[in-house]
Amino acid sequence: MHDLRSRIAAIVERDRRRHGEAGGESRGGVGTETLGARTAAALPFEVFEQRIVIDDLGLEIVGRGACDPLMLAHLGLRGEAPTRWQDVLWLDTETTGLAGGTGTYVFLLGIAYFCEGELVVRQHLLHDIGAERAFVETIQAEIEPFRACASYNGKSFDLPLLRTRWVMTLRSEITVDESHLDLLHPARRLWRDRFGSTGLKQLEESLFDEGRINDIPGSLIPDAYFHYLRGRDPAIIAPVLEHNARDIVSLVRIADRVAVAVLAARSGRAPDHAPAAYALARSFERTGELDAAFACYESAYYDGDNPLRVKLALAFARQLERRADVERALRMVETLLELGLGSPRWREQAESRVRRLTKKRWRRLASAS
């Protein structure tokens, strides 16, 4: 008897601690009050909707006009390119754990899409785990029309979890990611070197100069939710809703920033930061936009340090060669070799390239004379 009581006491104590943490986080969050007040209802699940005018988000490319398939490729597209921005479902989940597997629940799915000049953000929150099936059915009905999605690391995190929930509840496949823009990869290529981390929070701070105040750390979210399940205290879940909404909006804005960088580079303004220019150069090479690739390589080569130069020299030399600038290609690779740079393996490749370019130059000289 004593044992049971002490066990319960321990649990209550733990709950109180969690409550304190979560309650503290909830203070000062934008929109907390309005969102929180509404969660008190005894519904098994609920939707919170916000509409944000595109102009207020400061979007330049994303959400405006038609989709450019090449641009989507730069945004990390896998699968067929959607033709309209309205066809893309932006999504972010909050879950009961990070490990994945069948016992990790998605309790909050935030989705967003463009509609009549606005970004519609709809957050589906599950109040009662026992009602998960109805929750998933409702979401399925809502996202059914979408065949393309955009996420931040959704390929390896959100979508596998959603897929698991779909099998567990409906025994069916989720079809929203036939095409998938996973912004994590382009963002990483462009900014990791510059900002160190490419977490959404870090990018917000660095790209938009907006730090999050009183944001609930991701690691506390599962416990906050478990606590919420027991008491349904809206003050506990409000910061999570807030966190999720910000993540989705940031996702859209970050996509726009990537697109802006791409567009600038196409018109000859490669990023100032050499590793970003290099990343774009490779991206342009993949999409076959070779002039833009050349501009980026050139910029990266001049602004970059020696290790980066070594890294891009052979690819850049190929671009120079394509533009019939064999002399410059040769000079560049030879200079790097003379400086004693690069790994033995790289030097081997570079030397063979030099031999090939030299031969080509002689042939050209011979045919010219």
Place this chain on the structure above:
Amino acid sequence: MPNSRSIVLSLVRTSVRFPARVSLEQILDGLLRDEEFQQMVTRWETIAPRPARYAPFPEWLDGRIGAALRRRGIQQLYSHQAAALDATRAGKHIVVVTPTASGKTLCYNLPVLDAIAKDHTARALYIFPTKALSQDQLAELEGESSDMDIELKTYTYDGDTPPAVRAAIRSAGHVVITNPDMLHTGILPHHTKWVKLFENLRYVVLDELHTYRGVFGSHVANVLRRLRRICEFYGSHPVFICTSATIANPEELARHHIEDDVVVIDESGAPRGAKVLVFVNPPVVNRNLGVRKSALLTGRDIAATLLASGVQTIAFARSRVQTELLLTYLRSRFPQPQWPSNLIRGYRGGYLPSERRAIERGLRDGSVRGVVSTNALELGIDIGALQAAVLLGYPGTVASTWQQMGRAGRREDLSAAFLVATSSPTDQYVVQHPEYVLERSPEAGLVNPDNLHVLVHHLKCAAFEIPFDLRERFGTEDTPGVLAYLDEQGVLHEAGGKYHWSDQAFPAETTSLRTATNDNVVIVDTTGPAPRTVGSEYHDGKARVIGEIDRFAAQVLLHEQAIYLHESKQLQVERLDWENAKAYVREVKVDYYTQAELAVRIRVIDEFDRHTAQRGFDLAHGEVLVSTLTTIFKKLTMYTHENVGWGKIHLPEQELQTTSFWCSLPERVVAGWPKERIEVALAGLGNLLHGLAPLFLMCDPHDLGLAVEVRSPHTERPTIYLFDMTPGGIGFSERLFRSYEPLIARAREHLESCGCRTGCPSCVGPAYALGADVRESVAHLLSLA
């Protein structure tokens, strides 16, 4: 021929470059006429060849399978294979218990191939205890399917499977080969990625069922509960096909794992060649201490004799170190360049997979003539037919003994197997009572899937996999109680009539199936870089951790300043880090050993069952709390056992809640004895029973704890306790309770036939440590039992 050793020597001298080809018959003949050798032999058993019993292919079997088998020269099936096919077709679970090399794999491959031939969506899951084994089965199955014109994709899914191909395996693999550990952490918790497999699962193959016993088996039984639960979720009802070595209770063990009726198929139809089994007991060197000539050296001589004559031989050692030692000894007998370098190879856990595959190939094609192995080669790895096997020490179970002996003589010709005993009580019992191995196996594979420690862990995993219905049962009757408790703890959350997992943790990763819940103390040798064994194939670099011991034994053996003996080296414990479970030892040369005084208290919490055996010996089993405390240790001189000093031990009291068997003596048998004599007699009888109990339990002696009380507070009589060293117990105590009569009978036999005069480590324990009258006192007790 004068004696065995000179056979070897003369052969080595005369054959400079090539092994002298003397047939196995001739060698055995020589040994039979060798008197010195015959003095060591306790039994020379010739097993007559047995013809095959055949049965035709069943008519319903897919035509392509029969055709392919005929192309391979298989015109009909062995009778047990046909029986397996019939039973599985009727939807019955089976356990096939037939000897090594009797064509067991076809018993499961045929039903599976037939199912897939008829329905290409059908799936099967093969579970093997070890990785190496699954490699081998994969090759075999692919070989079988490729010439049958049946589209069959088989994959191994384990820790080594590259992530890139995992997705393909999940959806496309007809047969997925895995091990219990991977099933536990990699497949079941992600079952939604395996929808195709679980929806269409027709067969689950559990190979080497007898290895799923003890703590590991109790875990596996729970993993299988989870597997069946998931199958139910997806609407499939697979048939289980198990194979097992010969044990006393294959049906019981299989029932524990499958929790359903099982058909036992144990009449082998496979032919067997003539076989000679020789039980060898090395001569006594020191009668007082009960020390015999080393089994290693005796075994080496036998193996060398066989190898020198070109007989392909496998030698099994009990440990890694012994493997290396024997390998070194044998190599020095067959130096290069006179002998090919590939003549003898080692094989054990630490080797690289590619190295292992090369050795297996060498054995099959005959380029490797001899191999020294740990039990790694005991299970069904295909190394072809060897002619002779030499077992250094009793492998611990009859099942292993037959499997190791079965490595020789897989074909129809003559083969030989030698079992060389060490001085340990079990070895001595077995070698002096060979009928124990030769007759019907008394040993049982025991599991206790409802051990609360094990069960709760898997209940959590199961809840993670699929939410629990409030009234659902998972093993124990009290499932709702355990679920409610976990809900209270916040690990589960009740909603919508179900318990849902509500924790961030991934429960399957918090426990390994291979370890018990109690942790071990690791022994770290700080003496300096370990010298490499000459000719060793083992390059571990440091090899500093030399072993581990459970905490209960550690407090006695590894307290600070203790002299710990390891592979006949003296090591002194310099520091014991009890919290982090590490003991740091350093090699020393001293002329004393240490003995810790251990105070054991046993409190009986619950008596499950009790009865009075003949002559008033009271038997019971139940739940107990064992507390142990070490306070001081004595230093005793090596040969005279004089007390030359002592020291204090500062260790916390250890508690273990477990199950125990106990036996209390009626007062009359010790009437008039001084307390000391009762104490000595109880300790001696305890040692004897503790040494022999593993014969029934398929366990290691240290899986079982021993305590004696001259006057037990519970029974109020002199009492011997044998308890399970695993917290919560895994069924040993109940089994001992039920096999008391045969255990006592064996104890009596063993003591009578032991060669010592006053007591030795092979029977009741050394007289010098216990008391000069120990053997006599125990004999007296046994005569009254």
